[in-house]
Amino acid sequence: MSEQTSPDPWEEATDPVGSPSDGAPPSDSPSRASGANGAVSADSGEPAASGPSEATPSETTTSETTRSETGTSQTAENSRSETAGATSSADRTTSPTEGAAGAAGSAGDTIRAILEDVAAGRLTPEEAKARIDEVSGSTTTTDTTSTSEAGPSAPAPATANRLRVRAVGRRVRIIGEPFVSTVAVDGPHVVRQEGDTLLVSSEGEFGASIDGFTLMRTRSLRDLQDRVFELGRELSVRVNPSLTVEVEVTAGSVNAERIPKLEQVRVTAGSARVRDVVGPVDLLVQAGSAQVEGKITKGRSRLRVESGSLQLRLLPQSSVRIRPDVQLGRVQWDPPGKDREEHVVGLGDATVDLEVVMGMATVKEAP
Secondary structure: OOOOOOOOHHHHOOOOOOHHHHHHHHHOOOOOOOOOHEEOOOOOOOOOOOOOOOOOOOHHHHHHHHHHHHHHHHHHHHHHHHHHHHHHHHHHHHHHHHHHHHHHHHHHHHHHHHHHHHHHHHOHHHHHHHHHHHHHHHHHHHHHHHHHHHHOOOOOOOOOOOOEEEOOOOOEEEOOOOOOOOEEOOOEEEEEEEEEEEEEEEEOOEEEOOOOOOOOOOOHHHHHHHHHHOOOOEEEEHHHEEEEEEEEOOOEEEEEEEEOEEEEEEEEOOOOEEEEOOOOOEEEEEEEEEEEEEEOOOOEEEEEEEEEEEEEOOOOOOOOEEEEEEEEEEEEEEEOOOOOEEEEEOOOOOOEEEEEEEEEEEEEEOO
């Protein structure tokens, strides 16, 4: 009795497909396919319902991995795009210095081309000169703009309108010169500026100091004569008459003339001679002597002698009122017979306070 073998269920569900070598035509029987391919059902012959097929777990994992790699690639591309954009923007941005250098280089190339055209005969010298002037003007404008954008410039120094001279153990000579812009100094000195005031200082080798009286060793008899009898080298100062002048001399002498704005004179252990005084002036003599001469017509002046002598000579056309104040000394008038309380010369427009602490003062009127 032969064994019955059950038919293979896969053989019933699958139609045999002939190979090309058998020459059999492909089977026209519809197969049971999923609705995703739109195949016709084997039982009814009607098209199967279309719809998304259910993906297997391996296909789901593969698709998710693909999407992740795609997102990563897009993020990297975006980052590269942003970096490239920033780099191009940085390349387009140049500093003012680089811009000025580029402008100068282009200007040099342009001028070189113009000169080549002149050498070749394509331009006349006049046309070349006009073009070179245009290029130079544009370059100067670019440089000026770059400098102004770099930052504010340093403030200009203040214009000096006052001079202060201080000397120790020197002969000082101050002369007003309208041809001098501010001050011209000849002799050993140090100049510095404080605001609108020029300070000129000079200290000799023979004179008073903070530590006491100093006398340096001399090399010859001539040096001894210069330092003792002539009080060392002379300090010559020429000043514009528009500047206000102050002088302070210790153990020396001062000679000032043609200075209409002589405001203050201080002399200690020395002598002073002041000419061409218009007023007002403040003069102080301590252990010394002073001679003042001028046509005083304005302001209020003060002449004070603490220990020494003072001579005031009034030139014609002076208009001043003199008020003496004597403590231990006297005032001599020339011509004599004037009032001791107040002496008026001319209309008395100006005023002079004459003070004598210990010494003598003489007032003279020029004929």
